[in-house]
Structures are given as structure tokens and as C-alpha cells.
Amino acid sequence: MSKLSNNAKAMIFGLGAVLLWSTVATAFSISLQHLSPAQLLVIASAVSLIFLLALVTLQGDFASLREEAKKTWRSSLFFGAINPFLYYLVLLQAYDMLPAQEAQAINYTWAIVLSFMAVPILKQRLKGTDYIAAFACYFGVLYIATRGAISDLEFSNLPGVAFALFSTLIWASYWLFNTKDTRPSLIGITLNFAFALPLILIYAAFTGEFSHWNTQGLWSAVYIGLFEMGLSFVLWNQALKLTDKAxxxxxxxxxxxxxxxxxxxxxxDEPILASTLIGLGCILIGLFIQNSAKSK
Structure with a gap:
């Protein structure tokens, strides 16, 4: 890989991250057949923290991690409470209530939420393309939520859709707050997991999730922690560092x-609904419109 240009390396790292992310909905679907959202989050967060701590140690930054933890423990607790604690708890609840294909499609609208939230928080302006993109995305959400019966407005699972939409609000908020974060990226995300894990354990204990475990969902939960919450972040971060055009x-x-x-x-073995494909197509069109306008 040393003979490749930085942009070529960036594309390889980026493709690796995207490939891992694309398997997550399947891993969620399989794991949640055996584990509750809180149980899945406990295992995945612990695995991710172990992976990130090992990576920080291998890079020789463990001393910096400890110093950063002392200086920024309030920020680390705040960010960790949002992500992974609250975000994944809400997202996994959506996956538990909806078919994975529907939950993941709705979750992709977080970029639209981010644009609209950036107006009051970052004082950014909306463009006409933002409104067009939002219309396309939320038409897609409505089509998925009603499974094509838009005129009847009969939602297949309204609470599940609400959780999926709420997850986009949390994720967008996290990235907006993240613009003020001065911690090094790898150290920051490691501290987020370190401070969030006690919160997750307390929540699981308080809700009685430790009283019954089904080990059949264990390995898919480990996979999620290692690849969705751990390695994919490292690959994506490396891709953005190497490319000259994000x-x-x-x-x-x-x-x-x-x-x-x-x-x-x-x-x-989840049957793919026609309404999901049409709705997802609308969402992707909206995101493409938004992304193309911003790149110009």
C-alpha cells in the first residue's frame, strides 16, 4: 500500500469503513433476537472500549489519555452520555421494534437534521437545496413508515418510527456539540466509551437486564462493538486524514x-419490502442533493 497515493489509500480505508457499516443492521437484527437493547449495548460498548484502549496503548498515547481524562472528564462524561449511551440505546430500541431495513433507512436522515439544527447553533444558512433534500428524505421516511399507504397515514409501527427519528436528532446533536470538542479524535472517542460504560451498566442494572442473558446473541454483539463502534471509526478517520477532498x-x-x-x-433472511426500497431511494436522492450542493 506504500506505493499508493494518499487519495487511493483514503478510498481503500473509506471503503473498508463503509463495508463494515453496511453489515451492522444485519448484526443488530440477529443480536436483538436474543438480547435486549440494553444487554446488546453493554457487551458492544465493553468490547469497543477494550479495542480502543488497546489501540491507544499501541500508539503510545496511554499517558496522554490519562492526562486528557483528568483535564476533560466533564466533557468526556457529557459526550459519552450522548454517544454511545443515549444514542445507541434509542437506536437499538428502534431496531428492536422495526424491521432492520426500515430502522436503518430512517436513521440515514440524520444529515438533514444536522443541517437544520446548524442554523440556530452554528449560525449557518439554509439553501434551497436543503429544503428540496429534506422534502425528498422525509417523503421517503413517510413512505417507509406507512409501507406505501401514504394516503391512509396508517403507520406500521409509530413508536418504532419515533425512536428511529429521535436517534437522528441525538446523532446530529452529538456532531454539532463535537465541533467544540478540542480532544484528539481517537482519545476523545475512547474517553466517551470509558465514561459511558458505567452509565450503561447502571441503566442495565436498574432495569433488571442482568437477571437473564441469552448467549446466542453474544458473538453478534461482540462483532458490533469491535467493528461498528471500533474499527470502522478508525478506518473512516484515517480516510478523512489522507484525502485532499473530504x-x-x-x-x-x-x-x-x-x-x-x-x-x-x-x-x-429479512424479506425486503418494496416500500423500503422506494423510501430508501427517496432518502438517498435527498442526501445526494444535499451533499452535491455542499461540495460545490
């Missing part, structure tokens, strides 16, 4: 939901 790497994200549909149908 939008080129960012466009790779459009592959993830399409690949995810394939894995869900072939591995999780």
Missing part, C-alpha cells in the same frame, strides 16, 4: 444502505 470519501457512504439491504436479505 466530499470524495463522504460520497462512499451512499454504498452502505444499499449493501445493507443485500446482507439483510441474504444473511438475516
Amino acid at each position: 466530499s470524495r470519501v463522504a460520497n462512499l457512504i451512499f454504498l452502505s444502505p444499499l449493501l445493507s439491504i443485500v446482507w439483510l436479505s441474504q444473511i438475516a
Whole structure:
């Protein structure tokens, strides 16, 4: 790989991250058949923290991690409470209530939420393309939520859709707050997990989740912690560092939901609904419009 240009390396790292992300909905679907959202989050967060701590140690930054923890423990607790604690708890609840294909498609609208929230928080302006993109995305959400019966407004699972939409609000908020975060990226995300894990354990204990465990979902939960919450972040971060044009790497994200549909149908044996494909198409069109306008 040493003979490749930085941009070529960035694309390889980016594709690796997107490939891992595309398998997550399948892993969620399989694991949640045996574990509750809180149980899954306990295992995945612990595995991710171990992976991130090992990576920080291998890079020789463990001393910096301890110093940063002392200086920024309030920020680390705040960010950790949002992500992974609250975000994944809400997202996994959506996956537990909806077919994985629907939950993951709705979750991709977080970029639209981010644009609108950036107006009051970051004082950014909306463009006409933002409104067009939002209309396309939320028409897609409505189509998925009603399974094509838009005129009847009969939602297949309104609480599940609400959880999926709420997860986009949390994720967008996290990234907006993250613009003020001065911690090094790898150290910051490691501290987030370190401070969030006690919160997750307390929540699981308080809700009685430790009283019954089904080990059948264990390995898929370990997979989620290692790849969705751990390695994918490292690959994506490396891709953004190497490229000279972030939008080129960012466009790779459009592959993830399409690949995810394939894995869900072939591995999780989840029948793919026509309403999901149409709704997902509308969402991807909206995101493409938004992304193209920003890259220009």
C-alpha cells in the first residue's frame, strides 16, 4: 500500500469503513433476537472500549489519555452520555421494534437534521437545496413508515418510527456539540466509551437486564462493538486524514444502505419490502442533493 497515493489509500480505508457499516443492521437484527437493547449495548460498548484502549496503548498515547481524562472528564462524561449511551440505546430500541431495513433507512436522515439544527447553533444558512433534500428524505421516511399507504397515514409501527427519528436528532446533536470538542479524535472517542460504560451498566442494572442473558446473541454483539463502534471509526478517520477532498470519501457512504439491504436479505433472511426500497431511494436522492450542493 506504500506505493499508493494518499487519495487511493483514503478510498481503500473509506471503503473498508463503509463495508463494515453496511453489515451492522444485519448484526443488530440477529443480536436483538436474543438480547435486549440494553444487554446488546453493554457487551458492544465493553468490547469497543477494550479495542480502543488497546489501540491507544499501541500508539503510545496511554499517558496522554490519562492526562486528557483528568483535564476533560466533564466533557468526556457529557459526550459519552450522548454517544454511545443515549444514542445507541434509542437506536437499538428502534431496531428492536422495526424491521432492520426500515430502522436503518430512517436513521440515514440524520444529515438533514444536522443541517437544520446548524442554523440556530452554528449560525449557518439554509439553501434551497436543503429544503428540496429534506422534502425528498422525509417523503421517503413517510413512505417507509406507512409501507406505501401514504394516503391512509396508517403507520406500521409509530413508536418504532419515533425512536428511529429521535436517534437522528441525538446523532446530529452529538456532531454539532463535537465541533467544540478540542480532544484528539481517537482519545476523545475512547474517553466517551470509558465514561459511558458505567452509565450503561447502571441503566442495565436498574432495569433488571442482568437477571437473564441469552448467549446466542453474544458473538453478534461482540462483532458490533469491535467493528461498528471500533474499527470502522478508525478506518473512516484515517480516510478523512489522507484525502485532499473530504466530499470524495463522504460520497462512499451512499454504498452502505444499499449493501445493507443485500446482507439483510441474504444473511438475516429479512424479506425486503418494496416500500423500503422506494423510501430508501427517496432518502438517498435527498442526501445526494444535499451533499452535491455542499461540495460545490
